Amino acid sequence: MVEQRFADGGAVSPLGNRTFDPVVVVAGPGVEVLEHSFTDQLDVRLDPEPAVLGALGDRLRVAIPAEPNRVGRDGRRLALWLAPDEWLVLDPDNLEDDVARLTMEGGWPPDVTFVDVSAHRTLLELRGRDARALLARGCPLDLDPRVFGPDHCAQTLLARVDVILFRLDGTDAFGVLVRASFARYLVAWLTDALEGFYA
Amino acid sequence: MLLISCPWCGPREEIEFRNGGEAGVAAPEPDAEPTTDEISGFLFFRSNPKGSFHERWNHSHGCRRWVSLTRSTITHEIESESQPTGRFRP
Amino acid sequence: MSGWRLAHGGLIDRSRPVFFTFDGRRLAGFSGDTVASALLANGVDVVARSIKLGRPRGIVAAGTEEPNALIAVEPGLALRRATEVELVDGLAVRSVSGRAPAPAIDETPSEHVWHHADVVVVGAGAAGLTAAQDAVAAGGRVVLLEGGHAAGPLPDGLVDAADFVFLPRTVAVGRFDSNMIVAHERRRGTPGANTAARDRLWHIRARDVVLATGAVERPLVFADNDRPGIMLAGSVGVYLQRYGVAAGRRAVVFTANDSAYVVARDLQAAGVDVVAIVDTRVRPGPTADAGGIEVLSGHVVAGTTGDEGLASVLIVPRDGDADRASPTVVEADLLAVSGGWDPALRLLAHTGARLRYQPSAGTYGVTEVPPRVRITGLAADVNGGVGAFSTLDPVWLVPAPDGSLDRHFVDLQRDATAADIRRAVDAGMRSPEHVKRFTTIGTGNDQGRTSGTNELGVLAALLGTTLEQLGPTTFRTPLVPIPMRVLGGPYRGELFDPVRTTPIHGSHVAAGALFENVGQWKRAWAYPREGESFDDAVLRECRAVREGVGIMDVSTLGKIDVQGPDAGAFVDRVYTNRFSTLKVGSSRYGLMLRADGMVFDDGTATRLADDHFHLTTTTGGAAAVLDWLEEWLQTEWPDLRVRLTSVTDEWAGVAIAGPKSRELLARLAPNLDVSAEAFPFMTVRNEYLSELPARIFRISFSGELSYEVYVKSWYGRALWDAIAAAGADLDVTPYGTEAMHVLRAEKGYVIVGQETDGTVTAADLGLDWMLSKRKWFIGLGALDRPHLTRPDRRQLVGLLPDDPDLHVPEGSALLPSGGLGTAGNVTSSYRSAALGRTFALGLLAGGRARIGSRVDAQVAGWRVPLDIVEPVLWDPQNERRDG
DSSP states (O other), X not given: OOSOOOSSSOOOOTTSOOOSSOEXXXXXXXXXXXXXXXXXXXXXXXXXXXXXXXXXXXXXXXXXXXXXTBEEEETTEEEEEEETTEEEEEESSOOHHHHHXXXXXXXXXXXXXXXXXXXXXXXXXXXXXXXXXXXXXTOOSOOOTTTSOTTBEEEEEETTEEEEEEEETTTTEEEXXXXXXXXXXXXHHHHHHHHHHXX | OOEEEETXXXXXXXXXXXEEEESSOOOOOTXXXXXXXXXXXXXXXXXXXXXXXXXXXXXXXXXXOEEEEEEETTXXXXXXXXXXOSSOOO | OOOEEOSSOSSSEEEEEEEEEETTEEEEEEETOBHHHHHHHTTOOOOEEOTTTOOEEOOOOSSTTOSSOEEEETTTTEEEETTTOBOOTTEEEEXXXXXXXXXXXXXXXXXXXXXXXXXXXXXXXXXXXXXXXXXXXXXXXXXXXXXXXXXXXXOTTTTTOTTEEEETTEEEEEEETTTEEEEEEOOSSSTTSOTTOOOEEEEEEEEEEEEOOOEEEOOOOXXXXXXXXXXXXXXXXXXXXXXXXXXXXXXXXXXSSTHHHHHHHHHHHHTOEEEEEEESSSSOOTTOOOTTOOEEETEEEEEEEOSSSOOEEEEEESSOGGGGGSOEEEEOSEEEEEOOEEEOOHHHHTTTOOOEEETTTTEEEOSSOXXXXXXXXXXXXHHHTOGGGXXXXXXXXXXXXXXOOTTBEEETTTTEEHHHHHHHXXXXXXXXXHHHHHHOTTOSTTTTTTTHHHHHHXXXXXXXXXXXXXXXXXXXXXXXXXXXXXXHTTOSXXXXXXOBOOTTHHHHHHTTOEEEEETTEEEEEEOOOTTOOHHHHHHHHHHHHHHSOEEEEOTTSEEEEEESTTHHHHHHHHSSSOOTTOOTTBEEEEEEEOTTSXXXXXXXXXXXXXXXXXXXXXXXXXXXXXXXXXXXXXXXXXXXXXXXEEOTTTEEEEEEESTTHHHHHHHHOTTSOOSTTTSOTTBEEEEEETTEEEEEEEOOSSSSSEEEEEEEGGXXXXXXXXXXXHTGXXXXXXXXXXXXXXXXXXXXXXXXXXXXXXXXXXXXXXXXXXXXXXXXXXXXXXXXXXXXXXXXXXXXXXXXXSSTTOOOOTTXXXXXXXXXXXXXXXXXXXXXXXXXXXXXXXXXXTGGGGTTSEEEEEETTEEEEEEEEOSOOSOTTOOSTTO
């Protein structure tokens, strides 16, 4: 997915980054916002049959959660529940080999579908002691760790923009997946919110 | 500012949802040939009760599933559990 | 000059004097004072002139209910109540007489905060603090809101509580469904505050709400009841206890209940000469302890005298007209009144709870509270008529000796009197809602806190009815005024609404593009060169596409991936034309209708595999189309095995259009056979551009030979720049949405949302050939409705002004040639480089049949004659699309 490079220039992330390494896009005393550019993402659709979920998890090397709004994790690879028949598998390293195998080997029920959406959204990370409070400036969700735990994810709104929200690594860091076209607006909003936060 | 319970995602703010009007109004089946009365009934006629109203919501900024519930049009109180629409059940 | 500071007492910090100015006068107070308490302590009795009559007015109350003492705070002149502004050194305030000065616009944005709590307590008085302590002790997340500033340090148990948030200067302005409390935290407008601090609008979702909101005392309505020095008795007590301020030196207390007796005793104890307690009741209640002060029971204050401030009060027996001529005149500079109390329960009414008159409590209250809400403290006591609050004998109107009502003030802020209510009644009004609007009582900045119930009492007296028969007027949010900028929060200027940009946006900016908003997208509108006008730029861009080659960013088009065994059947149902027969690798233009038969969206569907389609939608319609398709799939056709996935942002696209586009594409994709035979119109190829996988569609929205090249959006910028570089010697020209609009209009192609407005059918647009007769589709059943088949429906036509330089504005009305009445309107209108003239498209009644005849357009009041022509003005035989 990311191996190909166009003749001159190559890939540019929605926030203008050209590296796989996380880049800080805005920061304040108690919070940092980073972009993890070019995170591979696969949209997986299937009827939630336990056997198929299990087989898929085996092949993708990450547990596919049957429970709504939960995250399956294996190292840096995540499987996020999006809807009763939809998951998003993401991996900042590389998903491509597994996906190629997945589609080549086949053997899935006919209505199981895979769509490469790696460039559809970009992954932001909000980390630091104020990350949660900053999110509360624009997100209606209750992000108290007792309510939104380390294995939770949710599709919701942040600053009136659709996002997928989850906890990274079970720490106070949040992952925010935002559609590429909204990314610059969201960062502008976060920048403004940070300015107010520390005023 | 309702607090709407999505059968999948639990209680979420109304801003995550889009109202879909009265529930239980079936569209004409494909290949059916409805009469003008039937088609205008489907398109234009809805009950507008003072009191309990069975209506649809789409969790459009969440899991995108359609749900139905009963809400009082007087107090806005949601009087029923939200029911999922479609093939899947939580 | 009647108020004074006691030598001791109050919660003020006497070790910290504070200096401020009022209308330029330098005055002193103490830390802990409000402007109101400091003004009283300095003996300032006139704080304003009334809005209509210019009468002198003084401070009446000690809280948000204050009707008179509005002040403008320098700098910026924000309008505030003197009772709410905390005294800080250097504070400069102005009195407000009549209309307030326009405040300066505060450019500092505000914040929105979402919060979640188990218990929200509104009001940090004694009862509120107790409720908060209890809630914290019970475990759970607790928020305590206090509209004013903190009266003192938080009690033990709250100071260090982990899940406890105390928000002073935060007014709960609304309670919405399921205990959503919206509150305004004021962090600006007071000198000394951090100038960069932002006001906050809190949205707090609470499991339980405790209302410790207290109560508001009511004045009594008698002649000349508005003089400075006439104050609410409870507020007189607050100034005494909290600020160590006596509001006068010689006082009369006038009451209809027991609650004012304690104030009378406290005043006496503080050294104020309390001449008498005038009690409307013949028999005061059991808690009425006068402490030796003379009580004139069964008496009323029928009037007052004074020049600026209060000089004397006129006391008469409540019953007994004979004595009215010779009232007892008592000199006094303070008249403390209590007409009863109203519980502060308007937050309950926001979600529909009706307050009703409770005779036993003498106020509008509730007998039932909504689920998960509790009322406590003074609010509960007043609501329930507990203790002193059960002793009221309401007197709504004290007649004047001369029978007049025009100095019986009901709403001090609006300068509205009992005479105004009488005029409303004489004009035939009976409903409190009508009387409110006629008299303007309750419509001021204080929202009628001290006047609402009295208005109804006076109305009932005049109508000869009871208050049980008169509901209160509707209480709406916000409870107290809040600035619009706070409601807007961070969503202003560039952040007003989400903005979407394409991966190629930077190239457009660098090229000097002007942008237009299409939905939330910023699209390049045109690329005027140095010194070139917008119109000239568009003509140049159009010419490049017709004669050479142009490129356009089409990344914004909505894209939906449709997969599954039933994908073909599904696509057949949602478009009017047939797709299930489409060959793999081919595209087709498709039209979607709403269920009512009106045009909803258009785009193309391309078959990538038997069970796999790629749909494009209009830029503005993408989200609505996906929602629409998902709705049918979930709610009507759950049996269809189809999955829909938005891939709009996954792909960046560039249209390459014009006679030289084939040559340019060949340079980009040297291994692709780009001949018309090998790569025919409406087909798709997967091809590597260098090492980059791309989907290339041969498709045209201009009528010219044209391609659309899509790559993963990470590479959009590189694709654009590579095309521009490869086509430099072909003079490849970026063109914007305006040129695109002109080019498509020359071909008679419609834009959904421009030629359509939700009332236009496919037949109206001349697209009835796209309505399949051999299959069902959404909207089919509605097309036979008589109204949709009338011959005089507005139909798409081309329009040519006689004057080829005249541009008819879009939206212009079309009128029958030389006749009257509107026959349609212009939907698109441009200057055309290819046609060498202006032209327009429009919807015209019975338009198809009128082609060849004439119609007038109304332009700036003039009639402009137009020829009605076929809508396709360029290349009607489609001879150009193969290059």
